[in-house]
Every structure is written in C-alpha cells, then in structure tokens.
Amino acid sequence: MDGIFLQQMINGLTLGSVYGLIAIGYTMVYGIIGMINFAHGEVYMVSAYLAAIAIAVLGFFGVHSFPLVILGTLIFTIVVTGVYGFAIERIAYKPLRNSTRLAPLISAIGMSLILQNYVQLSQGARQQGIPTMLEGSLRLHVGEGFVMITYTKLFIIAAAIAGMLALTFIIQRTRLGRMCRATQQDRKMAQILGINTDRVISYVFVIGASMGALAGVLITLNYGTFDFYAGFIIGIKAFTAAVLGGIGSLPGAMLGGLILGVAEAQFSGMVNTDYKDVFSFSLLVLILIFRPQGLLGRPQVTKV
C-alpha cells in the first residue's frame, strides 16, 4: 500500500509541475494587466506541435542523442513560442489596453479559437504522436510494493524545478524583473518613473509563453500524443491551479499546480477516477470560500 501511495504522489507531482508551469503564464499576465489570457492553453498546444516539428527535423538531420535533441527542441520551441506570445499580445490585447475590462477577455477567447483553428487547418485534425525519446525507468522497492518512475518523469520534475528557479531569478534579481514588479504594483507610477510599461507587458507575455513552451515540450515527451484541442482541458486545469494558489502570485501558481496534481492523483487512487474533477473543483470552491485571494495571493484592498 505504501508503494501505491508513493506512486500516486509521483504521478501527482509530475502532472502538478506541468500544471504549475502553465499556470505561471496565467498568473503573470493577470498580475500585470489584470486580465485572464484565455489563449494561453492554446499557446501551450502550439508549443507541443513546435516541439514535435523540432524533434522530427533534428531526427532528419541525424541528431539522435537525447541531450542534444532536447536542448535543440527546447531552444527552438521556447523561442518560437515566445514570438507567438509577443504577437498575440500585440495583435489582440495591446489595442484594447484602455478599453473596458471585458474587451480583452473576449479578445482572448477569440484568439484561442483562432489558434485552435489555425493549427487544425495547417497541421490537420488528426492525433499527432512522437516516438518515445527516453526509454527506461527507475524501479524502487518500497515495503511490500514498488514504485516505478520513468526517466522522462524524473526529467520533467527536474526541468520544471529548473524553469521555476530561472524564472524566480529573473523576477527577483534582474533589471527586467524589477521593471516587471514595478509595473505590477502600479503601472501608472512605473510609467511616470520612466519604465516603458508597454514593453514590460510584452516581456511578460513572452516569459509566460516560454514557460508554457517548456511545459509543452515536457508533456509531449511524456505522453507522446497531442492534437489541436490539447490546450483546452490542460488550460482550464492550469487556470484553476493559478486561482487556487492565488492569481498574481508566482509561487502560488506552482503551489496550486502541485496541490491540484496531487489531489487529483490521490483522489483517483483512493476514491474514484470518475469524480476526480468534481473533487478538485470542490477543493477550489472551498479554498476560495475561506481564502478568496487564493493560498498565496495578496488580498485586494479597496480604497474608499
């Protein structure tokens, strides 16, 4: 039984770290311009296609060593997805910067439909698959049972942690991070003090998209299959994770992702798979009742 519990923890943590990475995209954008970027799930989906293309192209040129393929794929996918993030912000959100709050939300939904249909038309609607890149797994004996972790899963957890650390470093220690934090706290004041807030917002979209791209590469490696609709469910889950952890808070997004992943895995293991989504959304409702700002979010202070 111990082995089973531990295996479910690992299942939950891998899934959760991926949720967390995507949740970062939602939470950063919300933190800085107060809108929900519903197209973010689709950005992840696009990155899954880009990753598959990169792997295929590298394979075509005879690059087969796993570290090289992954490095090449990551660089290509993160850069191109970053460009997507930048372009989406320019086309769909920037022109609406000073309109009502609802306008960019509708625009985001439109953008998400455009991306879905664009990928469907250009890549076809079929299920896409990539061959397994990293075979083999680690088998640990725990008490009576055993735990099996594929090397791909270990890689996912490691890469997600690395991605988070890099992001924390950027936000806390660099000039760009300082500008981001300033813009988040008070956009108008930051502008008066000479920060080009429009550019900062663009950077935030690029960073969010890059994190989504990292998740896209990792998920594609792990599950090996995706289609143009893949961004929808995982986007909703990641958004839930962001709200759970406190939207606007970076550690919150990661924590929310992990909690959601582990809760889903343990609930399906102990109770029932049919109702795991019911359980995770009930959890969300409960947390929002007692902490409306989410676990690590800052409460909104309304000045009178």
Next chain:
Amino acid sequence: MPHKSFNKGVLAFAVASAMSLSSFAYADVVIGVAGPMTGGNAAFGEQLWRGAEQAVADINAAGGINGEKIKLVKADDACEPKQAVAVANRLVDSDKAVAVVGHFCSSSTMPASEVYDEAGIISITPASTNPQVTERGLTGEFRMCGRDDQQGVVAGDYIVDTLKAKKVAVIHDKDTYGQGLADATKMELNKRGVKEVLYEGLTRGEKDFNALVTKIRSTGAEVVYFGGLHAEAGPLVRQMREQGVTAKFVSGDGIVTDEFVGTAGGAQYAKGVLMTFGADPRQIPDGKAVIEKFRANGYEPEGYTLYSYASIQTIAAAFAGAKSTEGAKASAWLKANPVSTVMGKKEFDAKGDLKVSDYVMYEWDDAGKYKQL
C-alpha cells in the same frame, strides 16, 4: 423614407426567392456524409469520407441511381452531440439531403438520427455500435456494423475462455459508445462468473491516466478491458507499460486505426493489444476490385472505410429498389430485401440491424499492424 425601405423589402424578397429557387434546381440525389471530420477522431471521419467518395464515384460511373447522379455533402460533427444535431439540421434543411451516411460516435448518431427521422429520410451509420441506436423505433435508421451487446459478448467470452483471467479491470471513457461497450463486456463477464476488480471512467481529452494506472496495478488485474477510442487508449496502454503493469489490454472497435500506434508512443507499447472488430471486410472476396481501386490511389481501406462504401451501396440499392428517395419506402424495401455490397450480401432486420454480425478478435503486432487471431 417609406419608399426606400419598400425597395429594400423587394430586394430582400428577390434574394430570398432566388435562394430558394436554387435549391429546387438540384437534380442530383444528395447524400450527406456525417462524422468527425475534425477533432481527435478525425481519422475515423476520413475513413467514412473516403469510403463514401469512392462508392459514389463508382456508382455515378455506372449510371447513378435511377439515372440521377449522386452528390455527396460532407458534414462535420467532431463527435459532439450538440454539433451533430446542428449539422443534421443543416443537411436536411439547406443541403436537402435525401439520405445520410453517419454518424460515427454513438453519442452523435442518436440525437442526429432523430432529426433525419423527423425529416423522413433514411440514415445508415457505418460505425455506431451502441445498442440504443436502433432500439428507439425510428423508421429510417440502419447500421452497417454490429452492436456492442454482440461485441461485448465476444470480448467477455474471449477474456474468460482464452485468456482465462480471474481479475479483470473494466475502464471506460464515460461516453455513450465507450461506457456502453464496457457495460456490455462487464455484463458478459459477470454472467460467466468473473466479477470485475475495478470499474472506472476516465475523461476524454485528457492524456494523464497515471493515477488510474497505479490503481489498476494495486488491484493486480490480469486483463484491462477498455471501452473507448484510440486517443485515450494509446496513452493509457503506454502509461500502464511504463508503470510496469503487464496486464493484457483488450478493447473494441474504437481503436481500429493506425493512429492508435502513434498515440501509444510506438509499436513497442501497442504490441499485444487485443480488440474486437467485424471480420476484416478486406478478406471478403466481393470487395476485391474495390479494394484494389483504393490501393491504386495510395489509400489503404482500413477500419470503417469499406463499411462506409457499403452504406452508400445500400442507400443506392434502396432508392433503386423502391424507385423513390422517400425515406419510408426505401426503409420498407431495405427491411424486406437483401443488398449485395462490397462486404458481401447484407440483410437488415425490422429494427435496422444487420441479421448476422461477425465480431472476431484482432491483435496488434510489433510492426504496428493488426491481424485477425
């Protein structure tokens, strides 16, 4: 002002009548082909479309139905019940279809067939196997394939007799087709004295079933039966193998496409997977010439392609036999007369089901192909 709006009214009327005239001008027999042309199951939609297209080309080349040419209209339901009703209405109202081949997913076929029945046209589903499809007393509803209560019996018996399994986990995808098939298999297993160790549903569209796989592992199941489609079956079987679950994986006709191997991450995971499907229509001698035609065009008529071809032949035979495209007459003719198709001679019973079903077990090999056992 009043004068101006009067002009607009005349113009609108003219346009409207011109549009309705153009639809009267059709002389062709319009047949709709409805299925998941997009979405996760588009591979099956393509099978339906390819089969129908070839059938129409062949029939038109031989003179059409009662001297009229057949014209196909493609309709995409993406395996979504809501969208299925919308495209069904479009086929009936604006395309003036007199027959429909479709849909694919049982959950789409059922609501859509009610639209067709109300419009008084016949519809033949090449692939929807849920028993309820033909159990609702619709006059014009037929199917070219077997039923899940037949398929489930074949799978259940195979698990008990050949695999001799005592511990069976039954998994489904909470959809009309998947759960219906899983239930039919479960019922047969129980009848044969095997009680399932696990009965759970996963969510369509998700890719991570690791938690469920761990649970399967904890039950010690020797056989996992899955009622669902390849988009979920692939990742499920891969994650089972990755977690060291060696249980035999058995499923139904929802994974009959080469894409299954892709979604499973390669033939090393798909290898050894079993599935029930009608005896390979490509083995039936009647279809030899047609199969050659498909292959000459670089397309392998796998899965439901020939079922779709046979559906068009059946419609054509009914219209020719009844000397009318009226649903009620064509339906009565079909229930009384045998039809010779690319899949051999087919007869329908009063419900619109085939009189003979022929489910057999197939196995995926390590080259990513399936073979009849």
